[in-house]
Structure formats: structure tokens, C-alpha cells
Amino acid sequence: MNSVPGHSIRGCWNAALSILGDAGVDTVFGLPGDDLDALSAADRAGARFVVARDQRNAVFMAVGYALQSGRPGVALVGKGPAVTNTVTGLLEAACSAAPVVLLSGGTSIEHRGSGAFQELDQLSVIAPLVKWAARVDHPARLVPTLRRALLVAGAGVPGPVYVELPDHLLTEEIPVRAESAPGAEVPAAVTLPGDSAAVRALRSAERPLLLVGGGMRHGNVDGIIERFAEAHGAAITCTASGRGAVDESSTLFCGLSGLYTPEEAARLWAETDCVLALGSRLEETATFGWPEGVGTEVPVIQVNVDAAEFATGFAGPKVLADARAVLGSWPAPQPREAWAETVRGVHAELRAAQAENLRSLHEAPELHIAEVLEALQDVLPADRVLVQENGLQDMWSYRFPLYTCDGPGGSIVPSEQTSLGFGAAAAVGVKRAAPDRPVVAFVGDGAFGLFDADLPTAVAHGGGIIYVVLRNGGYGWLQSQLNARTEKPSGFAFLDSAAVGARAADLPGVRQVALMDKNTLAADIAQAWKAAESGEVVVLNVPVRIADAMFTEETAGGDFPVVPPIG
Incomplete structure (x- = not known):
């Protein structure tokens, strides 16, 4: 449903999704409020509503979509605790400079301050994490507020914005006026004088x-x-x-x-x-x-x-x-x-050293994370997108030329915040932004555990994603820090050896494969890619040893650890 200049649209969600559609938004991620009006509104506007099972994952998906496409990623949630569940995703969006628009419900103006169901001062919670935050209390302010939100999210340093649509707007007539120039002009060239x-x-x-x-x-x-x-x-x-x-x-x-x-x-x-x-x-x-x-x-x-x-x-x-x-x-x-x-010459040295390291690993009986990355790079098409986490062992993917981005947009990484579970959820948004490209999420089992409730979401919206889950039995980075302590507190462990061979819950549309044999590694990944091409979600479970890490366990005074040779 497109907006008509000089007319009105009944209901805030109908108006909001129509304005977003006019701006080119084709996907919305989220978990709507109880009224469910946003679902019908998205359908009328021709946008796909990716219903997530966790609001944090929904915002991560929107961040992945925005980083991959360069266009606004839109997330939509209810009110109260639904809004507080988005905070980690907004932190990630802000630090990743991702243009994300978060829409939420809110308490009706006539009930505000009465202790109403799920009432929360949402602006105060969200404002510190976003570029701009607004609540729309009058129908005439909805359309200009949304247009401003889209501009602010993408202008300058991109980042998240927030718009609250309280319940009293659910059935209001929302006036819509034409906008002659919806975007901001950006100079194509900036001349620096020769003496600058x-x-x-x-x-x-x-x-x-x-x-x-x-x-x-x-x-x-x-x-x-x-x-x-x-x-x-x-x-x-x-x-x-x-x-x-x-x-x-x-x-x-x-x-x-x-x-x-x-x-x-x-x-x-x-x-x-x-x-x-x-x-x-x-x-x-x-x-x-x-x-x-x-x-x-x-x-x-x-x-x-x-x-x-x-x-x-x-x-x-x-x-x-x-x-x-x-x-x-x-x-x-x-x-x-x-x-x-x-x-x-340095570039050539990097390539040669990498080739020699991999040759030595091939001679060892154990399967190494580096070999998994090598096989992914060799088997998958060059336009693949690797969506990464930032834990102890998935950081092997940061090591060039072990993983090489052969073309534009070949890597999506967490920000300096390294929000746990970001990469696993963001992969769903990346796939929506790049439906014709292979998308691989390279994650640890701790991160994947925070996401796997939304595996059905990935399946429901076309699949086509490969999850490489490095299973060390929990939180490898924390275990490495614990191992490095001279005096270790008793009774604590962040890894469970019994969980190393675990797998995600069996679900329709999800194919699970254990990668354990280097002799069949390339063939296993080729089969995984074939299944993903056909629309399945593939989970490649890789049991790993904590010693197979990019960083050593040596830390001192909070300093970063030292990068060792491969193997």
C-alpha cells in the first residue's frame, strides 16, 4: 500500500509501513506487539516481515541487513520489555555504524503515568544508544518523524534511530503529504588544496x-x-x-x-x-x-x-x-x-607462509580450524559472505590470508562491542540483503546457543545459510582467561567436554553435519553448499580443541594475548 499525497491512512502501522515502503524498505525484522497490526501493514506495503523469536536477534538481523546492503535495516517490536530486549542490538548498531530504524509500540497518552500494562519511559532507556529518538503523540507528526528517522539513520556516520508509536495512534487517521526531495544530497568530490x-x-x-x-x-x-x-x-x-x-x-x-x-x-x-x-x-x-x-x-x-x-x-x-x-x-x-x-613482496610472503602452514597441518591427523576455513574458501563461490563472531576460536577467520575477501562485501564482523551471538543472527539479515550470494556464519557454540531459538526463523525465510559451529563445549575465551590465572577459583569451568559433540535441536528444514574427517572435508562442505542452494539451513558442527586457537592463553594485566603461528 503506497501513500497518496494529500490523503490520510488509517492506523499508525499502516502509515508507517507505507512510508517505509515508499523509501525502498522491503524487509522488516521483529516481533510485533499484541495487536499484530504491523503484520497486516507490512503485507499491504509489500514488505516481508521476518518474525524473530527474540527481539535482540531481530535487531542483530537488521544490523546485518544494513551492513551488507548499505540501506536502512528496520526492526519492529512491542513495548516495555520488548524494547529493553533490543538494547544490546542497538549498542551493536551504534558501534558498527549501521543505519538501523527501530520502531516500537508504546503506552497510550491517556494512560501514561498510571502504571499501565508494560508502561516504561522507553525514550530514556533508548536515547543514549541511538543517534536520534522520538515519540509520536500526534497523528500529524508520524510521517515527518519517520522521514527524519530515515535521513538521520543514513546521514553522516550511519547509526540507529528510534521511533515510538503509542497505542492511541493504532486507529487514528494519519495525514500524508508529498515530499519532493526525500533524500539528502552528498557531494561527489571534495577538493583538497595543494597546500593542505x-x-x-x-x-x-x-x-x-x-x-x-x-x-x-x-x-x-x-x-x-x-x-x-x-x-x-x-x-x-x-x-x-x-x-x-x-x-x-x-x-x-x-x-x-x-x-x-x-x-x-x-x-x-x-x-x-x-x-x-x-x-x-x-x-x-x-x-x-x-x-x-x-x-x-x-x-x-x-x-x-x-x-x-x-x-x-x-x-x-x-x-x-x-x-x-x-x-x-x-x-x-x-x-x-x-x-x-x-x-x-610482503603480500607474497604472506601467501607463501600461509601455504606452508596449511601444508604442515594437512600432514597432522587432527582436523584444524584453519583447514575448515581453507575448505570453505576453496569450495564456496568467490562472492561468498562470511559473517563472523569474535570469540576465542572463530577469530581464525580474521587472519589474512587464511580467509580472503575476494570481492566487495565479503565479510561482516561485530563491532568493538563484540556482542555475543551477533554473527549468528546477523546472517539472517545478510541473506535477506544478498539473497543470491552464499552466506556462511562462522561462530562458536557459545554464541550459537544464544541464537538457535531463531533457527526456525532462518528456515521460514528461505534458508540458504551455512552455520559453521565450532564446538569446544562452551565459552572458550573465558576458559582461556581462567587457565591463564595463577590462582584459579575452584568450582568454575566455562567448557563442558561432554558438550563438544553436541548439535542443535533437530528441526525441519535444518540439515546437520559433523565435520570431523579432513579426508572428506571438501566433499562435506560441497554437499552443504548444495543443500543451502536448495533453500536449507545447514549446521556444520565442528568439534575443536581449545588449544587450536588464534591466541595463546597468556595474558597479563588485561593486555591482549600474542598471536601464535598456525597449529
Whole structure:
């Protein structure tokens, strides 16, 4: 049902879903309130309502949809505890810079303050976690409020917004007026003068390095970053959230930054004399272990659309603009052939070291997580999307080139908040955003356990997802921290050895396979992909040993652990 200029639409949910439909929203994730009006409204508006069994999962799904598509992910819930259940998802959306619109019900204005059923000051709960929050009390304010919500969610640094539609609007006539220009114009180019501090810093550098952040996820559809790096002879690295923004097969790409820096690439950080950070907040994991001089003697040029995104602890010019627009109009490059050759040599070393590590693992009798990732990469089509968690053992997928994003949008990762269960639920939203691409969720059993109530939701909405569940019997990261303590409190364990061989509940439409034999690994994954292509949800259960971890158990004073060699 589309809105008609100058007319009205009866009922707040009918009006809301109609306005969202006009804006191109084709999917809504959530669990509606008792009135269920939103279900019929979505049907009339031509939108698919993905009914989740857990409101937190619903928001995670909306975040996955938004990160993959670049369009607003919409979640819809009831009131009171339904709203508080969305808080973790909103935290993840805010830290992931995902354009999410959360709609909720609310207490009618005439009952507010009376201790009504499920009454809660929802604005006070939600406002600290979102870019903008509003409650609509008058019918005439509904349409302009929703249009503003869509603008705010996607403008500048994207993020979540919240709109409350109280119960007294359920049967009101909602006036609708035409809007001539629903979107905001964004300049395609930002010209930097030749004498700007940023231009001078890069021009004088002999060994530049590009750091690509999550803000560039949808800003590199035509390879502008790779072309810029080639022209300027610069190395390319990315943050974890920046994966999927660049083609990692580029010979100038040398892995992730900070905590996830490959050993062979550390020399580039030690030798660089200028870092150009594009769309990154320079979070702790992205800068962990940087050489002491980076950000002091070595300038870090930061390009971001919002001043609040700048990391002021690093010295260097700051450019307040869209990074893509800046790259497109940067002054003439200065080729640096010697440095580019060094960078390509590091890329080749990474590939060679990875191949040698995998060869040694193939000779061992046990199946390793690295071998599972290798098989996924070899068997699945190149346009696959890997949706990740951030636990002890699923972090193997962060290690380049063990997993390589061969094309745009090939990786969805949690934010710095690393909300447990995010990746498992987000995969449903990613699949809705990219229905023709293989979607694989690479998760630990602890994270999967928080999601598996919504396995039927994945089945009900087309399936086509492969879940690789690394089963160590619980929470491996916490167990590794416990093991590292000199004095261990008695009676505590975060792993249950009896649960290592467990599997999710058997459900119609869900195919479960135990991956235990490396000799049949490729064939098992090929069969899983064939089943997913036909619309099934496939759960690949992989028993793993806690020792098969990307990080050691050595921690001290809260510091991050050390990255060991594979195996």
C-alpha cells in the first residue's frame, strides 16, 4: 500500500509501513506487539516481515541487513520489555555504524503515568544508544518523524534511530503529504588544496600506508581505493570492520591492522612514514601493537565525515569529509616504486607462509580450524559472505590470508562491542540483503546457543545459510582467561567436554553435519553448499580443541594475548 499525497491512512502501522515502503524498505525484522497490526501493514506495503523469536536477534538481523546492503535495516517490536530486549542490538548498531530504524509500540497518552500494562519511559532507556529518538503523540507528526528517522539513520556516520508509536495512534487517521526531495544530497568530490596539511603530509612521505575502516564498506564499489594505492605506491591494510571494503587479492593488500596484524606485515608498520586512515575511528583493536612512533613522529592522516570520529590521541592532519569524495579529487600522485615493490613482496610472503602452514597441518591427523576455513574458501563461490563472531576460536577467520575477501562485501564482523551471538543472527539479515550470494556464519557454540531459538526463523525465510559451529563445549575465551590465572577459583569451568559433540535441536528444514574427517572435508562442505542452494539451513558442527586457537592463553594485566603461528 503506497501513500497518496494529500490523503490520510488509517492506523499508525499502516502509515508507517507505507512510508517505509515508499523509501525502498522491503524487509522488516521483529516481533510485533499484541495487536499484530504491523503484520497486516507490512503485507499491504509489500514488505516481508521476518518474525524473530527474540527481539535482540531481530535487531542483530537488521544490523546485518544494513551492513551488507548499505540501506536502512528496520526492526519492529512491542513495548516495555520488548524494547529493553533490543538494547544490546542497538549498542551493536551504534558501534558498527549501521543505519538501523527501530520502531516500537508504546503506552497510550491517556494512560501514561498510571502504571499501565508494560508502561516504561522507553525514550530514556533508548536515547543514549541511538543517534536520534522520538515519540509520536500526534497523528500529524508520524510521517515527518519517520522521514527524519530515515535521513538521520543514513546521514553522516550511519547509526540507529528510534521511533515510538503509542497505542492511541493504532486507529487514528494519519495525514500524508508529498515530499519532493526525500533524500539528502552528498557531494561527489571534495577538493583538497595543494597546500593542505593532509596533501603535504602524503606528498612528502616515501612509504605511505592506507588503513581502510568500516566507514568505507560501501564507498569502494568501483575500486577507488585500490586505484589510489596503485597510483601513490601505498600499502593497503584494513581494520576488522573494514574487511569487505577492498579486494584482498590486490598485491598491495597486507592484512589487518592492530591486534590482527600478520607477523610478516609488521615490518610495513615499522617502516611506514605516513598512515592515511579512511573512515576509521582507530579503535583499540585497530591500533593495538602499533610501533611507538606511529601517531607521533609518523603522521596519521584521518579522513572522517564527523569530527566526533577522529582519534585525537594521534598526531597528524584531520580531514572532515567523506573519504570517497576526498580520494576522487586528491591532487596528482607521487609514484613510489621501491616501496610498492616492498609491499608486494610482503603480500607474497604472506601467501607463501600461509601455504606452508596449511601444508604442515594437512600432514597432522587432527582436523584444524584453519583447514575448515581453507575448505570453505576453496569450495564456496568467490562472492561468498562470511559473517563472523569474535570469540576465542572463530577469530581464525580474521587472519589474512587464511580467509580472503575476494570481492566487495565479503565479510561482516561485530563491532568493538563484540556482542555475543551477533554473527549468528546477523546472517539472517545478510541473506535477506544478498539473497543470491552464499552466506556462511562462522561462530562458536557459545554464541550459537544464544541464537538457535531463531533457527526456525532462518528456515521460514528461505534458508540458504551455512552455520559453521565450532564446538569446544562452551565459552572458550573465558576458559582461556581462567587457565591463564595463577590462582584459579575452584568450582568454575566455562567448557563442558561432554558438550563438544553436541548439535542443535533437530528441526525441519535444518540439515546437520559433523565435520570431523579432513579426508572428506571438501566433499562435506560441497554437499552443504548444495543443500543451502536448495533453500536449507545447514549446521556444520565442528568439534575443536581449545588449544587450536588464534591466541595463546597468556595474558597479563588485561593486555591482549600474542598471536601464535598456525597449529
